[in-house]
Amino acid sequence: MTLLDTVSSVLLVHAHPDDETITTGALAAELVSRGIRVWLLTATRGERGEVVPGPLTALEGTDALTREREIELDRAANALGLTERYWLGEDPARAPGLPPRRYRDSGMTWIRPGLAGPASDVDAAALVRAAPADTAADLIALLSHLNPSLVISYDNGGGYGHPDHVRMHEVAVAATNFTGTPFAEIVADPGEADEWFALDRHLNTVTAALSCHASQLTVDGAHIVHSGGQREPITMSMGLHRR
Numbered sequence: 063m064t065l066l067d068t069v070s071s072v073l074l075v076h077a078h079p080d081d082e083t084i085t086t087g088a089l090a091a092e093l094v095s096r097g098i099r100v101w102l103l104t105a106t107r108g109e110r111g112e113v114v115p116g117p118l119t120a121l122e123g124t125d126a127l128t129r130e131r132e133i134e135l136d137r138a139a140n141a142l143g144l145t146e147r148y149w150l151g152e153d154p155a156r157a158p159g160l161p162p163r164r165y166r167d168s169g170m171t172w173i174r175p176g177l178a179g180p181a182s183d184v185d186a187a188a189l190v191r192a193a194p195a196d197t198a199a200d201l202i203a204l205l206s207h208l209n210p211s212l213v214i215s216y217d218n219g220g221g222y223g224h225p226d227h228v229r230m231h232e233v234a235v236a237a238t239n240f241t242g243t244p245f246a247e248i249v250a251d252p253g254e255a256d257e258w259f260a261l262d263r264h265l266n267t268v269t270a271a272l273s274c275h276a277s278q279l280t281v282d283g284a285h286i287v288h289s290g291g292q293r294e295p296i297t298m299s300m301g302l303h304r305r
């Protein structure tokens with residue numbers, strides 16, 4: 063029996079708009095094609111991210127960029143077949159009795175190619191400044207509302223070290239431990255996977271979703287080109303490791 067055989071619904075837990083597509087786009091398309099109900103939770107609006115040079119450059123650092131990234135996320139989620147998505151800190155992903163809260167992108171710096179670390183300036187509303195227990199309480203509220211059969215999020219290194227990814231891993235572990243919800247992390251190495259997915263058949267879907275994130279990246283054939291010019295292959299294979 064494989065990991066997904068008993069799963070009827072999945073909550074994907076992500077930090078920023080574009081992570082759902084870059085990290086789990088192919089997997090999301092696969093889950094949807096299997097008839098599994100998939101929900102998306104995004105913690106921040108990617109406010110600190112750079113903007114692809116071009117017509118949207120002027121949005122960098124403005125509230126208009128935040129709005130643009132919300133729209134881009136809507137379009138990308140729709141392209142992946144994810145019609146139900148939530149913001150962390152907003153009902154129903156908010157602890158009962160508390161006013162809505164906006165978690166902001168914490169930013170990052172490159173420690174070396176492929177490994178990110180904390181930004182030198184982190185604002186007070188940043189996700190990493192929030193008490194992990196408070197953030198976990200918001201996720202617990204959503205888990206109680208949706209009751210998914212499985213939660214999927216980053217590994218403990220956050221994929222490539224982004225502080226917001228690492229935090230969402232920790233919060234997902236804490237919240238799923240509290241509710242008893244099964245949790246699986248995304249792994250890039252087949253050796254670490256309980257189940258490995260080769261999903262090239264979903265390339266067109268993933269490419270369409272990536273193209274929705276025009277302020278963050280461009281697509282060049284089988285590669286993603288990030289706002290800073292870094293290239294990476296589109297990820298079409300990934301594993302799940304049940305924790």
Ligand SMILES: [Zn+2]
Nearest residue numbers: 077078081224
């Ligand atoms: Zn991210």
